[in-house]
Structure formats: structure tokens, C-alpha cells
């Protein structure tokens with residue numbers, strides 16, 4: 145019988161610029177590798193550590209990556225290494241890996257790091273041969289490690305990498321930018337000032353473009369799409385002046401590090417400052433956000449992105465065949481994907497090359513379609529006033545309302561709908577206080593400036609209500625539609641919004657007024673809407689939960705304590721599972737899985753055993769409706785009773801802080817994107833004379849519209865959630881990572 149194969153040995157390193165979320169990736173890689181029976185090493189200080197060897201290459205255990213999820217940067221250090229750029233350095237690096245019998249490498253870094261990785265892999269056989277020839281390694285060692293398996297994860301705040309919609313760190317950097325620009329906007333508005341804000345991105349305008357879209361900035365300069373006119377300064381000044389005349393109290397210009405004019409000359413923030421000061425005759429302040437963008441705690445999204453990519457990277461190493469091309473883990477359409485490393489590096493480089501060659505058309509062509517759409521949208525949103533409609537152009541009366549509980553991002557969606565609609569010559573009517581206000585006839589015409597500053601504000605400025613129309617409401621609604629000559633309806637909201645739209649749909653036979661194009665845009669922190677994997681507001685809520693749990697955990701540093709944290713979601717466990725993943729909870733309780741007394745007995749036994757062997761902190765996250773009998777206070781009391789003196793138990797019911805807060809950048813961006821698509825949908829239907837009633841959402845990587853006919857088929861009406869919930873597939877990963885280590889520590 146042949147002897148069993150020795151465990152695979154994998155090394156992980158972080159390289160190049162650090163990025164928030166690298167630690168989450170590291171934690172997932174280490175723990176998944178251990179769980180899968182591998183031996184895992186961390187290489188400290190990037191490639192330099194691999195060249196230096198010694199104690200820079202260290203075996204990792206379960207606990208070595210405990211308590212790092214919420215930390216920015218990378219706990220294993222990163223560096224730029226000139227030695228690794230030389231063959232001699234890489235020979236040394238190969239020797240150090242072989243000393244530990246390592247021939248699988250997971251690299252978390254930017255395009256430079258991944259290019260280096262690819263070169264290293266290609267050279268590997270020759271490096272091994274040379275080491276054997278020189279007698280530095282034995283023939284056996286050389287023969288048993290003929291190939292190097294490489295898997296890459298892109299850690300880069302710039303989001304400048306082909307093959308993934310998001311790189312690890314970009315969302316956190318956007319958080320830093322939106323926080324800063326929101327703060328600057330309030331002081332700028334107070335003093336009627338102009339600010340020029342410089343953000344990172346040498347060859348990629350992602351942070352500048354999406355930062356501007358998310359904050360409602362007034363002008364943006366990005367490397368891929370320089371102003372196409374020679375007198376861009378004059379155009380910018382005219383636009384900003386026009387904005388002021390229209391009533392804006394401030395002007396915010398966002399400029400990417402790599403911004404340039406069409407001749408390739410860099411545009412610096414001081415150039416813009418000078419131009420604006422001279423032309424506007426007012427003080428213009430420059431703020432360089434610099435390394436702040438790299439700093440701070442990773443966003444919930446980056447934690448989960450790092451975690452999911454890390455998990456997938458180990459699975460990829462385990463199934464890799466020797467001659468497989470190296471791959472990079474990416475994220476497309478809300479799922480982890482893989483792309484050949486060489487293709488990623490080449491296409492990423494191609495953008496930089498196109499920019500350097502002043503071939504901006506090509507640079508933009510290489511960007512994703514959502515990037516191009518975002519740029520087109522931004523060009524409209526920054527206008528001082530809408531375009532004047534062409535003679536004979538069709539002009540409709542479109543109404544917009546919010547319904548259901550307030551969700552962060554609702555205002556951003558209304559703002560986009562009003563401006564994008566007005567720019568196409570249509571009249572946008574704002575309905576106050578949801579379907580209740582609709583029935584009461586609280587309807588006002590909105591204009592360009594009535595949504596000024598709405599990109600970042602919390603709650604629902606239009607007002608919302610949970611009322612689902614019934615009985616006499618229906619007559620009132622029909623009258624309101626007819627009286628205001630509403631030709632299409634955009635409903636932004638959660639479950640009650642969808643129910644109301646469905647009601648109008650089914651009542652069409654009785655009320656012809658309801659036979660108008662209608663579309664629902666998913667906005668609910670619960671993320672419980674059909675046909676939509678991510679509704680607006682859920683990302684903000686997730687971040688609020690992660691921040692709150694980080695603080696709750698810190699409060700327990702000196703004691704042995706278990707926290708039972710209750711989060712919202714109604715019967716949908718999305719926030720529970722995803723916040724559990726983002727905070728390292730050891731147990732999540734979902735209504736979808738149910739909770740039994742046997743589960744609780746098992747959990748309490750695990751806790752007791754954990755604390756007996758040195759555990760100091762326990763974190764359980766519970767969905768508000770996980771079980772009607774085993775409530776949060778019940779669980780607290782049960783755990784406390786069984787803990788005796790081993791640990792104490794505290795409950796934290798997070799409540800409405802989850803519905804509040806400034807919308808996250810992702811929610812703002814998604815709100816804008818959905819609003820644009822919904823408007824196009826409504827206008828097209830009006831043009832064709834069709835009267836669809838539909839709901840929009842991202843599903844299996846695509847944004848699509850579902851007919852309202854599908855609504856009952858797609859939902860669990862009693863539990864008010866979709867029948868299919870994509871995120872349930874992530875439960876095994878959350879379970880795997882949440883097991884206690886030898887000292888009982890989990891997070």
C-alpha cells in the first residue's frame with residue numbers, strides 16, 4: 145500500500161501597497177488551509193521576507209489570525225522588494241520556500257506583485273534545477289517540488305485590476321473618501337467655498353469617479369477620460385459658476401492622482417486651485433486625502449470580500465493541477481470568480497499603456513460597462529441645470545415615491561431619478577409619505593435643485609410609510625394618478641412597497657388609472673426582496689452592525705464574556721449571516737435554519753468547554769425573528785445560568801441604529817445605478833405605449849427586471865422573504881471560519 149501523501153504546504157504573503165481587508169483574506173486562507181488538512185505558513189514583509197527567509201517564514205495556526213478581521217493594513221507586513229526583481233533574489237526566495245517544502249503560494253497584492261508572482265512561477269523549474277545543481281538542495285527535494293502553484297488575490301485600494309469588479313480595499317477607501325467629502329461639503333456649504341479634493345488612483349479613476357457619484361461632487365477629473373477640449377479650465381469654471389447661480393452653496397471638485405489633460409499633461413490640484421481662485425474670485429481650498437484612504441477599519445464588504453476570496457483561493461490551490469495556469473480570484477456580479485493571472489495582468493497593464501499613449505478611447509473601452517455608465521451618469525448629475533428638451537421630444541410625467549421603512553440610499557435614488565429624468569425633458573413628481581401620502585394627494589413637482597445635496601442624506605426626505613393601499617385608498621390613488629396626470633411610477637422601497645405595487649397591478653382590472661408603467665427599486669436594510677440579491681440600505685446596515693459589534697467586543701477586553709447580539713432583518717437572515725462573517729461571530733441564529741433547544745444545549749456546552757480552556761470572548765449573532773420562544777433575553781439567561789462563574793453573558797439588541805446612518809458608498813452607487821435603469825425602463829415603456837409593472841434587481845450576476853406577475857411565485861409570503869436566497873450558500877464558509885481554535889478563540 146502506498147503511504148499517504150504528505151499534507152500540502154501553502155505559504156501566503158501580502159505585497160505591494162497595503163489595503164483594508166487583507167487581514168480578512170489572510171485569516172480565511174490560514175483557517176481554510178488548516179481545516180482542509182494543509183500546513184500553512186505566512187511570509188512576513190512581502191517578497192523581501194521570502195528572499196530573506198529565516199523567521200520571516202513562519203508556520204501559522206488557528207489562533208495566529210485571531211482578532212484581526214477589523215484591523216486595517218496587513219498584520220504580516222508588506223514591503224516593496226528590489227531583491228525579488230532580480231533572478232538572484234528569486235533564487236534565494238525559491239531556496240527559502242524549498243527549505244520549508246512549500247510549493248503553493250497565495251499572494252495578496254496589486255498588479256506589480258502578481259506580475260512578480262507569475263515570473264517566479266515561470267522560472268521555478270529553472271530555479272529548482274539551479275539550486276540542485278549547486279548542491280544547495282537535494283535531488284529528492286528538487287524532484288518532489290517540480291512546480292509552483294500560484295493563486296493571486298488582488299489587494300489594492302485603487303480598484304485598478306482587470307478580472308474583478310472590486311479589489312480588496314477599494315470599498316473601504318471609498319468609505320474614507322465619502323466620509324471626508326461629506327464632512328468637507330458641510331463646511332464648504334456654510335462658507336460658500338470651493339474645495340478641490342485629491343484622491344488616489346494613478347491609472348484608474350475609480351475612486352474619484354465613484355467618490356464623486358456617491359457624494360454629489362460637482363466636477364471630476366480622471367485619468368481615463370481627460371476633458372476633451374483645450375479650454376477645459378474655462379468649461380469647468382462656467383459649470384461651477386452656473387451651479388452657484390442655480391443655488392448650490394459650495395463647489396466640490398474631485399481629482400484623481402493621475403488626472404491629466406488630453407495631451408497627457410498631469411493636472412495637479414494646485415493647478416485647479418489656481419484656475420478656480422482666479423476665475424471665481426473666492427478662496428479655494430485643497431484637501432489631499434492621501435494615506436487616509438488606506439487607513440481605518442475595513443468596511444464590512446471588504447472583510448467579506450477578503451474572506452470569500454481567501455476561502456476560494458485555498459480551494460483553488462487544493463484542486464490545482466501542476467500545469468494549470470495561475471489564476472487570480474475576482475468578484476463579478478456578486479460572486480467569486482477566477483481569471484487567468486496573465487490575462488488579468490496584461491489587460492490591467494493595457495489600460496496604463498493606453499493612458500500613457502494618450503489613447504483615452506481605448507482606456508475607457510477596457511473599463512467595465514458599469515464604469516462607463518457611471519461616468520455618463522456623473523456627467524449629467526454635475527450639470528447646473530438639465531438640458532433643454534429638443535422640440536417635439538416626448539415629455540412624460542413620472543412620479544417617484546418611497547414606501548416601507550426608511551433605507552439608507554433612498555434619497556440618493558430619488559436624486560438620481562429626478563435629475564436623470566429632468567435631463568431627458570420629463571417632469572418628475574415627488575410623492576410624499578409613501579402610498580399614504582399618495583392617496584392623500586401629497587404630490588409636488590420636483591426640480592433639479594430640489595434634490596441638491598440628497599446624495600448623502602439619511603432617511604427618506606420625501607417621507608415614507610408602510611401603508612399598503614386597500615379599500616377606499618384605491619379610489620383615492622386612482623384619482624391622484626388621474627388628477628396629476630401621472631404617466632409612470634417609480635416605487636423605491638421594501639416589502640410594503642412591493643406589496644403595494646403588486647396590489648396596483650392586480651387592481652388594474654378595476655382601476656384603469658393603475659395601468660401605467662410601474663417599477664419597484666429594492667430599498668430595504670433587510671435585503672429580503674425578490675429578484676434582488678442586494679437591496680439598497682443593506683450595505684449601510686451591515687457596516688453599522690460591524691462597527692457596533694467591533695465596539696461591543698472591545699468592551700469585553702478585561703472580562704470573560706459572551707455577547708448575544710440581535711440584528712434586524714425580519715425573517716430574513718442576510719444581515720445576521722453577513723455580519724457574523726464580517727465580525728467573526730462563532731454562531732449565527734437564522735430563522736431559515738430554525739433554532740432548537742438541542743442547538744442551544746450544544747452551543748452552551750461548547751461555550752463552557754471553550755471558556756474552560758482559556759477562551760475570553762464569545763460572540764453570537766441572532767436574527768430578530770430567529771425563534772419566537774428562544775428570544776435574545778431567553779438565550780442570555782440560559783447561557784448565563786449554565787455559565788456558572790465561568791463567564792458572564794450580555795445581550796445587545798442593536799435596534800434602529802441599523803436603519804439610520806449616512807448611506808454607504810455602495811448603497812449610494814447602487815441607488816444611482818438602479819434609478820437610472822428604472823427611469824430608462826419607464827421611459828422606454830412610455831415611448832412604446834406599454835404598461836409593464838416590474839421590479840429590478842441584481843440576480844446571478846445580471847441586473848434584470850422581473851414582471852410583477854412573478855412576485856407571488858418568487859416569495860414566501862408568510863415570512864416576507866424570497867424563496868431563493870443566494871447568501872444561504874455562504875453558510876458553510878461562515879461555519880468553517882467560526883470554529884474555535886485550541887484556546888477557544890474564534891474571531
Ligand code: ADP
Nearest residue numbers: 160161191224225228229253254255256257260
Ligand atoms: P503592487 O503589487 O501594489 O502593484 P508594486 O508594483 O510595488 O506593488 O509591486 C510589489 C512588489 O512586487 C515589488 O516590490 C517587487 O518585489 C514585486 N514585483 C513587481 N513587479 C515585479 C516584476 N516585474 N518582477 C519581479 N517582481 C516584481
